[in-house]
Amino acid sequence: MVNGDVRFALTFHDTTKHSAWSIQASPHYLDWQNQPLPFKIYTSIDPVPLPRDADPTGISALSAIAEKDIQTGGEKIPALKDLARILFFSAGITKKRTYPGGEMYFRAASCTGALYAFELYLVCGDLADLKAGLYHFGPGDFSLRLLRQGDYRGMLAHATGGESRVAHAPVTIVCAGTYWRNSWKYRARTYRHFGWDNGTMLANMLAMTSALRLPAEVVCGFVDPEVNQLLDVDPEHEVAFSMVPIGHVSPGPPKASLDIPKLGLPTVPLSNHEVDYPEMREMHEASSLRTVEEVLEWRARAKARDYIEETRAPNVVAGFSPRDTIEQVILRRGSSRQFERQPITLEQLLTMLRAATQGIPADFLTPHGTQLNGLYLIVNAVDGLRPGAYVYDREAGDLHLLKEGQFRNEARYLGLQQDLPGDAAADVFFLADLEAILARFGNRGYRAVQLESGIIGGKLYLAAYAQHLGATGLTFFDDDVVKFFSPHAGGKSAIFLVALGKGRKVR
Numbered sequence: 001m002v003n004g005d006v007r008f009a010l011t012f013h014d015t016t017k018h019s020a021w022s023i024q025a026s027p028h029y030l031d032w033q034n035q036p037l038p039f040k041i042y043t044s045i046d047p048v049p050l051p052r053d054a055d056p057t058g059i060s061a062l063s064a065i066a067e068k069d070i071q072t073g074g075e076k077i078p079a080l081k082d083l084a085r086i087l088f089f090s091a092g093i094t095k096k097r098t099y100p101g102g103e104m105y106f107r108a109a110s111c112t113g114a115l116y117a118f119e120l121y122l123v124c125g126d127l128a129d130l131k132a133g134l135y136h137f138g139p140g141d142f143s144l145r146l147l148r149q150g151d152y153r154g155m156l157a158h159a160t161g162g163e164s165r166v167a168h169a170p171v172t173i174v175c176a177g178t179y180w181r182n183s184w185k186y187r188a189r190t191y192r193h194f195g196w197d198n199g200t201m202l203a204n205m206l207a208m209t210s211a212l213r214l215p216a217e218v219v220c221g222f223v224d225p226e227v228n229q230l231l232d233v234d235p236e237h238e239v240a241f242s243m244v245p246i247g248h249v250s251p252g253p254p255k256a257s258l259d260i261p262k263l264g265l266p267t268v269p270l271s272n273h274e275v276d277y278p279e280m281r282e283m284h285e286a287s288s289l290r291t292v293e294e295v296l297e298w299r300a301r302a303k304a305r306d307y308i309e310e311t312r313a314p315n316v317v318a319g320f321s322p323r324d325t326i327e328q329v330i331l332r333r334g335s336s337r338q339f340e341r342q343p344i345t346l347e348q349l350l351t352m353l354r355a356a357t358q359g360i361p362a363d364f365l366t367p368h369g370t371q372l373n374g375l376y377l378i379v380n381a382v383d384g385l386r387p388g389a390y391v392y393d394r395e396a397g398d399l400h401l402l403k404e405g406q407f408r409n410e411a412r413y414l415g416l417q418q419d420l421p422g423d424a425a426a427d428v429f430f431l432a433d434l435e436a437i438l439a440r441f442g443n444r445g446y447r448a449v450q451l452e453s454g455i456i457g458g459k460l461y462l463a464a465y466a467q468h469l470g471a472t473g474l475t476f477f478d479d480d481v482v483k484f485f486s487p488h489a490g491g492k493s494a495i496f497l498v499a500l501g502k503g504r505k506v507r
């Protein structure tokens, strides 16, 4: 399987589409006795507790979300308390709820089915208060566990083809997805969720690094087997998906040997047994890069300036208010379970759209400001805007009417016949020219476009809660979404959906 053979991604996308018919034809019942554990628990390693008493950043959520990129001239080395804040506000437990069946832990970022398939690993050189090593982050006891002692940053630098931000980062966080934790409920569609769930987490992470004035970037191009080997994950079950180098030091890392031992550290089994969905593993294989040469070639293609439609950088730089801090907003965030059928204002809607689309620092989004997904909206109730279907123009920071009408029923239907998108004030559909993206990036473009949608979706969530509004990610009937927004969206593919509005308190 090679990255350039994009039939894999096209087939995977097609076969994991939802339609009114597919939902009926292929019902899925949850095996509650076999529900996977939401945590990866290493049983033989002592925890290194993370500090919980860091000062608030004082930075407003909206400005942290909208930050384009932190440039730094000099050294920027996070302290352990900074890493603790970044980890907590990206993947920490922010809420506990008790149900008759037990306790449920909700985390900083939204996540399909609250199944939390993503693990975070930290690769660092010697820091003032943390020795060099590979660590696993455990949200359950808010601790790190040292898996390998020593400086392995050189291995990541090698795996990313010498990517400058990785090579000069004192710390890199690697995000890895565990198939079964999500496929227990969502079967093969889990691979789409990998991009979404990793993306919402990265939206929080980028907002926190921005608030801490630490440079950070999302890196998608790396030699998969080398990174999986470093993490010592079994790629049949868990795979590295993205990484975020944080901070800057001038010297590059010490050269690392690529020949590192297997660890085979014991972890608590997730379930009694696991059900395999080979399509998602094949999709991952087909989008894997196997050599440094392949990574360099991929990154050169990612830098090409042609064929992606959404390359115009936004012109609108807003003075955002309100000024609730990023930490306050992340703690307040949750997915709306019901929306009031009440309008929001046009200013609130544009603030969310503008803050979320200022640009993401990522190795697949060059020149800076490039965006793979286009945003299409169904506006149900926004003061100052006629109800209808719209497309968002990033450059102008404004909405263009495609067709006027009250489309609450259509929104409800398109969002998998759930009430949430019908009741929301506005629904933001992400649509992308998948064929053009795959032509440019190969199958790995599938990871990139899903990941980007999750990051922008995560920013929309935060921008909504910053304004005391509500939001929820949603799934959708793929082809019907494209049909609804055609002819403008003709030829595109539906990637993601976020509903925005006034949330009603129900839990």
Ligand SMILES: Cc1cc2nc3c(=O)[nH]c(=O)nc-3n(C[C@H](O)[C@H](O)[C@H](O)COP(=O)(O)O)c2cc1C
Residues within 6 Å of the ligand: 106, 107, 109, 110, 111, 112, 113, 114, 196, 197, 200, 333, 334, 335, 336, 416, 418, 420, 472, 473, 474, 475
């Ligand atoms: C990508 C994505 C898709 C989601 N799809 C749905 C959905 O179709 N229906 C729904 O009710 N909630 C959906 N959610 C909301 C999740 O169920 C919610 O994030 C999860 O239960 C965690 O709760 P929290 O967001 O309140 O922390 C989605 C969330 C995400 C991130």
